Amino acid sequence: MATTAESIAMPGASAKKPKDLHEHLMLDPRPRGEMNAMVMESMHTTSKKFWGVVVFLALTILFALLGAWGYMIAEGMGVTGLTRPEYWGIFIVDMVFWIGISHAGTFISALLRVMKYEIRRPFTRAAELMTTFGLIQAAICIFLHLGRVWLAYWLVPYPNGRAIWPNFHSPLMWDFMAITTYVIASTMYLFMPLIPDLAMARDRSTGWRLGLYRLISLGFTGKAAEWKFLKTAMNIFAFAIIPVMFSVHTVVSWDFAMSTRPGWNSTIFGPYFVIGALHSGIAAVMIVLFMIRSTMKNMKYFIRPEHFEFLGKLSLIISMAWAYFFFNDYLVPWYGGNKFEQLLLDFHSHGPFAWVWVSMLICNILIPWMILWNKKWRKTPWLMLVVGIVINIGMWIERFVIIPVSLTITRMPFTWRLYHPSIEIPLTIGTFALFMLLYLLASRLIPLVPVWEVQEGQSAHIVRKVGKAMVTSVSNVD
């Protein structure tokens, strides 16, 4: 069992004071009942401000998403800014962006679980939830882009009178397969570790909540066999979902890279997209954790500066990796001397969208590197919120540069034309509002902190004396 910081404050242990140890959630255990009560209280607490935000977001969705989409369906795709040569615009930018956001949930939850990173424990669910809700937005963006959305079922392979079958040579079909797999798998992966927490919520609820939790906790009681089966299935998922995560954004990148367009036909697009996805996804986790910590009751106990520090460090490494891939993707066409690729690179850095291109580099490289090198700053939650927002702006811009900006330069100069989005802007705002609304409602319906995982982690940590220092040891009880 965990040795609390008080109990190890022994003579001679002056190198590290108990106060320092309390900074770490895993070394600052509270009784499980108390932690349950804290999480339940955070779920039950709402205010007029909360409902005000809910109503505002609902109205935004009604007008910006549903209203604009209805108008676009009624009037046709001509109301968008899409035209030759930019047939792919902000809908695809948004789709790639949201799939990128969805990567962090799996990355943090599965990879850190496999690698036994204990610091992951309190925020895995917050990240997993982001995956599921991010993928919902990505799916909406695909349907927005389809135009004649009522014919979406033509993508599904089934015998039909039209003798139309999906073309499995097409990267779009690979994309459909990869995203479908990822949506289903990540939703199941979100649900499995949630079951014991839903059972905990069931034991502490009355009224409609009791009925809801009784239903979705599936009768879980915590028998040794139930835990064994749950852990077995979760282990299978943790290993299997990681390559699927990598495959999804790689396949998304192939939507572009399989074409012979200047700027798209790149063999490095797969890993470049994956790193970009992780960059925006980890930054989004920082934003979400800040919002949870600052707006939900009792969350300061679970989400601490140490978690921001960890994510900041991860973000710095990923930012460096992104810069490396970006430079690779820039250098090879620059060196190659292909006329249209050189024109495109020049258009990026000196054309009318040059300020966008420069902003991308500032947001994705300069600002993160200036801030994230400093441990004290990494431990400052509001600063990490700022970095998270900046990186996400940078990564959205990166996709904007890759898609409509790059589409401007084709091998037929008489088609060159700047992209001017119109109805795409409210629809983009609508997807952001829907993501926030779903998250807000979920925060009051499901425990955002996996309490059983936190307790499991705390019970595995002990502090022991080595020489004059107090050091942490973690027991491997898996």
Place this chain on the structure above:
Amino acid sequence: MADTLTLLALFADIDPTVDAIDKLHSMGITDEKMDVISGIPFNEEVLGRPDIPTFIPRLAMGGAMIGFIVALFLIFGIPGLYPLNVGGQPVFPIPPFIIIAFELTMLGLMGTAFVGLFLAGHLPTYEPKLYVPELSDGKIALVFPCSVEQQAEFVDAMQSLGAEQVRPVEAKTL
């Protein structure tokens, strides 16, 4: 049997629970007859109990194979029925097959692991259960049958090992 009841002994920590399991073994309660219920997972090694067999990995492998076979049909069966000439590529292309096969194999693997969790754990089930809400507060329960005549003996044994409560329990709707 009419003179048999089920006892639930509640412990605050894992170490006395494990001692109590050993004691129950010595008092004739086999592993098949007792259950350990807890708010966090403890594996069999920690509890000193025999391994709980599970078919979930084998089921998942079966699911992966089914996914692979479906991919074979999609990528080779469909072009066989409706051949498409795409840029001079073969009608039955291998590289795209690898992508489709990977996605469907993984989907089959994870889908059946998920279903396997429910099949193995007999979930969902909404029947009355032997359960007390304190368990999700971190307590650990040992649930075992005993005769009415032996009840006092078992209660004493459990309490002497640190059980916070030892009481007869009946299945209740959760």
